[in-house]
Amino acid sequence: MSAEEFTVGVPASKPAQTSVPLHPLLAERWSPRALDPAVVIGDDQFTALFEAARWAPSWGNTQPARYLAGRRGEETFDRIHSTLSRGNKGWTSNAAALVLGVARVVDEDGERLPYGEYGLALATQNLVLQAVAEGLYAHQMAGFDRDAARAEFAIPPEFEPIIAVAIGGLGxxxxxxxxxxxxxxxxxxxxxxxxxVFTGTWGQPRF
Incomplete structure (x- = not known):
């Protein structure tokens, strides 16, 4: 059964309406909540998500992005799920994997690490686009309890949990x-x- 046949009213593709053509990885990326509970992420697919994140640019190559990750059926998946907001818990149980994105915000000398959250954002966007390349969908969420996540996974104080991501197939x-x-x-x-986008002076459109 194809994705189009399985889904009920959910478009398998919602391409961005753009002024000029974009690469399909960008144009086809969107964030559904209707995920297929039968979809499983293979070992190589799962590894590829984090290899993509690992090769993102970062300030001074500090590589501040860290992840906690689990596939459905694994203990880590359930523990991440337990930290999500009530609204997100309702649909993320169908995800094939859950990921918690954590940024290093303090360096080894105890000083504030510049652009730690920005580095995590770049790495996570790489992860999301790799998911698109793998035929998957990724939905990023701010709706989770940071303190609960820190306690659940013993996250050190020099790291800050920032984002949760649900990954899976369209349902x-x-x-x-x-x-x-x-x-x-x-x-x-x-x-x-x-x-x-402006040019010349603030508020003057470039395009």
């Missing part, structure tokens, strides 16, 4: 709350380039 909206179902069907929108 069905059947049984989802209406508010989540509506989000799955909502078109992807972004501000126009004229609001984002």
């Amino acid at each position: 069905s909206t059947e049984g989802m709350p209406e508010r989540l179902r509506e989000k799955e069907l909502r078109p992807r929108v972004r501000k126009p380039l004229s609001d984002l």
Whole structure:
């Protein structure tokens, strides 16, 4: 059964509507909540996600990104799931893997590490795009308890838990709350380039 046949009302592709063509990895990336509980991430696929993250750029090659990761059925998956907000717990149980992204924010000398969160963001975007390349979907979440995550995994004080990510295959909206179902069907929108990129002076659109 194809993804299109399995899904109920969820578009398998929601390409970005862009002014010029983008690489498919970028155009096809989106963040569904309707995940298929039957999808399993293979060993090589799982490793590739974190190899992609490992090769992201970082300030001074400090490589501040760290991850806690577990596939469905593993203890780490359940422990990450336990730290998620109530709203995210409801749909992430169908994910094939859960990941907790942690940034190093203090260096070995006890000084604030510049751009630690930015480095984690770059690494995680690499991870997300590798997921797209593997035929998977990744949904990043701010909705988790940082203190609970720190306690659950004994995260040292020089590291800060920043983001949780659910990874899996596209599933069905059947049984989802209406508010989540509506989000799955909502078109992807972004501000126009004229609001984002300026030239000459602030507020003067470049495009």
